[in-house]
Amino acid sequence: MVKVVKPLGDDKLPLTKPMVGVAGKTGLWRNMKPVVNVDKCTRCYQCEIYCPVNTIIVEPETGAVINYDYCKGCGLCADVCPSGAIVMVPELGE
Amino acid sequence: MSGVETRKLPLPHDARGRVLPGDAACPGCPIPIALKVVSAVFGEKAILVIPACCTSVILGTYPGQAIKASVVHVPFASAAAVASGVSQALRSRGIKDAYVIAWAGDGGTADIGMAALSGAAERNEDIIYIMYDNEAYMNTGIQRSSSTPKGAWTTTTPTGKIENKKDVARILIAHGVPYVATSSIGYPHDLYSKLQRAKNIEGFRFIHVHAPCPPGWRFEPQYTVRVAKLAVETGLWILYEYHNGKLTLSGPSRPYIDPAKRKPVEEYIKLQGRFRAVTEDLINEIKKYVDENWHWIKKMSQ
Numbered sequence: 555m556v557k558v559v560k561p562l563g564d565d566k567l568p569l570t571k572p573m574v575g576v577a578g579k580t581g582l583w584r585n586m587k588p589v590v591n592v593d594k595c596t597r598c599y600q601c602e603i604y605c606p607v608n609t610i611i612v613e614p615e616t617g618a619v620i621n622y623d624y625c626k627g628c629g630l631c632a633d634v635c636p637s638g639a640i641v642m643v644p645e646l647g648e
Numbered sequence: 649m650s651g652v653e654t655r656k657l658p659l660p661h662d663a664r665g666r667v668l669p670g671d672a673a674c675p676g677c678p679i680p681i682a683l684k685v686v687s688a689v690f691g692e693k694a695i696l697v698i699p700a701c702c703t704s705v706i707l708g709t710y711p712g713q714a715i716k717a718s719v720v721h722v723p724f725a726s727a728a729a730v731a732s733g734v735s736q737a738l739r740s741r742g743i744k745d746a747y748v749i750a751w752a753g754d755g756g757t758a759d760i761g762m763a764a765l766s767g768a769a770e771r772n773e774d775i776i777y778i779m780y781d782n783e784a785y786m787n788t789g790i791q792r793s794s795s796t797p798k799g800a801w802t803t804t805t806p807t808g809k810i811e812n813k814k815d816v817a818r819i820l821i822a823h824g825v826p827y828v829a830t831s832s833i834g835y836p837h838d839l840y841s842k843l844q845r846a847k848n849i850e851g852f853r854f855i856h857v858h859a860p861c862p863p864g865w866r867f868e869p870q871y872t873v874r875v876a877k878l879a880v881e882t883g884l885w886i887l888y889e890y891h892n893g894k895l896t897l898s899g900p901s902r903p904y905i906d907p908a909k910r911k912p913v914e915e916y917i918k919l920q921g922r923f924r925a926v927t928e929d930l931i932n933e934i935k936k937y938v939d940e941n942w943h944w945i946k947k948m949s950q
Contacts (some may be wrong), residue, residue, distance in 0.1 A: 572716045576672030576708025583675065602660045603836050604873055608682045609669045612660075621669060628675035628862075629870030642870075 563637040575624065580607065584627030586642040594639035601631035601640060659840055663688035671714035673706040676869025678833040678859035678876065680706065683715060683751075685836050689843040690747050692716050697736055699727040699761060701753035703780075718746075724760045727752045728768035731775040732782070747847065751916055752776045754795035755785045758814050769823040769852050776846055776853045779816060780833075782861040790864045797884075798937065799867070799920040799930045808925050812937060817856045818944075821890050826851040829889035832858040834876030835900045838887060842898075845889070858885045866921025875919055883910040883938045884943055895948040901950045905942065913938065 592593040595617035602612045610631060618631070618640065633638040666687035667680055679702055686694065694717040698704050704721050707713045722730040731750040738746055752761055757779040768775065783792040784802050792802040794814040801808055820828045827849045831839040839857060846853040860875040862868065867875060879885035880900055887898040897905065904910045913934055917923040926934075 568710060570708075570710050570713040570719070572668060572710030573708070573714070574668045576668075576712040576714045577670055577672035580670050599657065599660055603684075604681055606673060606675070606677050606872070607669050607671065608663075608667050608680065608684065611664070624669035626675040628872075629868075630676055630872055633870040636871050 579623055580626050581623045584625060585645050586627045586629060587622070587645045588620060588625065588627070588629065588631050588640050589643055590618045590620060591639045591641070594637050596637050596639070598636060600634045600636065604630055604634050606630060659685065659688055659836055661685040662691070662746060666691065666716045668714045668716070671706045672708055673702070674861075674863055675863040676872045677702075678782070678861065678872050679703055679780060680714075681833045681836065681872075682778075682839065682857050682859060685839045686749065686751075686778070686843065687715065687717060687779070687910060689840060689847060690717070690749065693746050694718070695720065695738075695746055695748050697722055697727055697731040697734060697748065697750045699752050699756040700787070701756050702755070702775070702782070703748070705787060724756055726764055727761050728764040728773075728775070728777060730773065731777070732768045732773040735774045748775045750775055751870060752779055753785075753787075754775070754779060754781045754783060755793045758795045758816050759793055766819075766823065769820055769825050769854070770852045772825065774850055774852070776843075776855070778855045780857045780859045781816075782859045782864060783813070784861075784864050786864040788859050798934060799917075799923055799924060799926045802864075804851055808923075808930070817854065817890075820854045821851075821895075825854060827853040827889070827891050828856075829854070829898075830856045830858070830885070830887055831898075832871050832876050832880055832885060832887060832900075833860070834858075834880060835887065838898055838900055845891070850889070852868060863921070866924075867919055870918060878911065878916040878919065878926075880904070881911045882913050882916045883907075883942060884913065884916060884934075888945060888949070890948075895945070897945065897949060903947065907939070907942070910938075 602610045609625045612618045667684045696719045697719045727750040735748040735770045792804045799808045829842045883904045887901040
């Protein structure tokens, strides 16, 4: 980040700091849950690029891994996945 | 899966951990996708100047913010003016490795912020102005803006808007600024390359990003990217860049200069609840509008 002059000291200026979960655990908003089939995942990174909440990380070893604490369950990852490796299932079962 | 290539692609690797999870955006919101691309290009060297818009809500309130970059929250009309001031202040302090980015919605650009924007463009201030266009005042509850397209429902145009969309990119081209581009969240790599180019140009740079809004446009949240891509594939939204007095069509839009290759406009319209009241006549008018836009592009790119 760009260095700012702090005449009062770091703790006295009411500056915001980068923080995970400014709106709380947004995973609680979800009623449909994306589930990854790692065998079908081709590691194309589409879901990670498009995920609006940045909860998906794709690694060559693990495939797409979703952070369910913050996933809002929009289903965008399942829609952009070209190999059909992500499916949406109801959060509380059938 | 063994033998998978482990190339470090700039997208998404450069964007990792910059826009943080748990922001206050609606499910399926296009704004964090675009912010992710911006942070992949500029990283923590970006100074975002954000007027009242969805993003000021999304990034959250004190003591936290959902992005690793400097953010200045400013009043609605003043995004370009404050960005000019920040840019001049950095210059007089001799700070060169920071990028001032005004990040405003369509209301803060095309309506309320127009005077400050035009002034900053005329003075050729050294800033990057990004307008993410969700085609109405979504944050306050879907009111019509001058960027709302013809026929679209909003709470203040209950039978559909009568007028056409204001083309802000063309207004900025008329200002004679060094760089103007249009992009879409459906094509993050296109936006990435345009931001990379803008990064190395000095002066006023303007990028118009098309951003479909699920609650405001009345479609299911999973279709955000599909709608954004359809807007380009039907020819309604044209991706181009204007640099050094020359207009060039961008890759994703290049095939659609041929009207036969464009998808029918109906496909785009049927996916969205805001166009439910659109009649056959209006669809023909929209088609005519698309053709006129392409005619202008052809004339300019010759």
